[in-house]
Amino acid sequence: MSDANRMSYQDIKVKVLQSIRDNTWPPGTIMPGEVDLAEQFGCARATVNRAMRELAEEGILDRKRKAGTRVKKSPTRQAKFVIPVIREEVENTGGAYRYALVSRTQMPAPGWLCAKLQLTPEDQVLHLHCMHYSDSKPYQYEDRWINLSAAPSAADTDFKEIGPNEWLVREIPFTDAELTFSASRATRTVAEYLEAAEGDALFTIERTTWLNQQTVTFARLHFSPGYQLTTKL
């Protein structure tokens, strides 16, 4: 019990959050410096530093050298989503995962894709349509383009047994990615594959990945009606 009062960086985070909530440090306040806090809390500055640094990463605080640390006016808390790796997502919900290749076409990159992915019309691309099922119920319709200049070995892969996403994460590393979430209406074709009605609202993810400035792949993922993505903060 001797040093039961010693503060861990987690204790400090809790204390700081409490002080913000009970208006000891209202939004906009400049907090004491790290050395002062370390003394108040009776711990080393490094410990305070870690607590404050994490709170800043979580969007609660703003820190600037010389200016000091202040409580954010709008506590811009941020959500973290685990990017769904579809097989795992399905299996984690207790479903049996099944994958099917719908079509596979190699072609020169069409104009809109060149513009979007910074390709030239000479670049060859692979265009794939795939279906993902959970317990034989349609789960996701995938419309994917792979840049064969960035992933040449894709040309020799038939994608009949393995989904392009799974293949890509295993074979082609990436350095950057961009995700866009939106809602779109099911076209006739997509609706048929998803066993949905034409015009249904589909949760849609567009994903683009790069390997050092070079675009590797672009995909549109349409989920069956009712799909939702949840996160806690």
Add this chain to the structure above:
Amino acid sequence: MSDANRMSYQDIKVKVLQSIRDNTWPPGTIMPGEVDLAEQFGCARATVNRAMRELAEEGILDRKRKAGTRVKKSPTRQAKFVIPVIREEVENTGGAYRYALVSRTQMPAPGWLCAKLQLTPEDQVLHLHCMHYSDSKPYQYEDRWINLSAAPSAADTDFKEIGPNEWLVREIPFTDAELTFSASRATRTVAEYLEAAEGDALFTIERTTWLNQQTVTFARLHFSPGYQLTTKL
């Protein structure tokens, strides 16, 4: 230039990521312990620790005491979203933000809400419908319920000038929140407010927030057609 070779924790992160990409440490590999790495990199263990800890947080590595650190099989990279605070979101895109209250009703909590938010039928709630505009174009339709037991002062607020979200973040702190993203079809009413067509696909966010186990508010936010949420990893 003397110690230009000294490694920072960020350098170490880059080096580790490189070693993973060039298959020096393929997925599943158990990496050397922190002390070994510290020696290899010529720095203190704390420095290695921070690098590895952050890579674990980012979903690249799995760390377990005694078991050691290993490269994740499926690099579960995660996306971070800034939770849209609507006024800022609109103003950041250069639009002029306008808010309007559509309706405001105080009532006992209906059954479905009691179930969802763990309320009793005796609990009074405030039900609000609001519109948010960007340059007088409809941006978001908000359907919000506020638990008056958790936020009693909401009963004395008319919400004619300030949106409930903005009011809540300023007046009622929260400890936990849950967000759900989905796609839904516009009902006739919502479509009229959003100047959209009935049945249009709307990007929808449901948000619930708690203050220490007690539910504060639940909101359904329907965005105008075409809305999208983007993030980079």
Add this chain to the structure above:
DNA sequence: GAGTGGTCTAGACCACGGT
């Protein structure tokens, strides 16, 4: 210029959890 956070170090003790 000076104050603040950012980072590094060398050493220490602790707690979890595989063997």
Add this chain to the structure above:
DNA sequence: CCGTGGTCTAGACCACTCC
């Protein structure tokens, strides 16, 4: 048990940025 990561310390130097 005992090795590994998790955390803390006391002190130091650095880099940014406000004044």
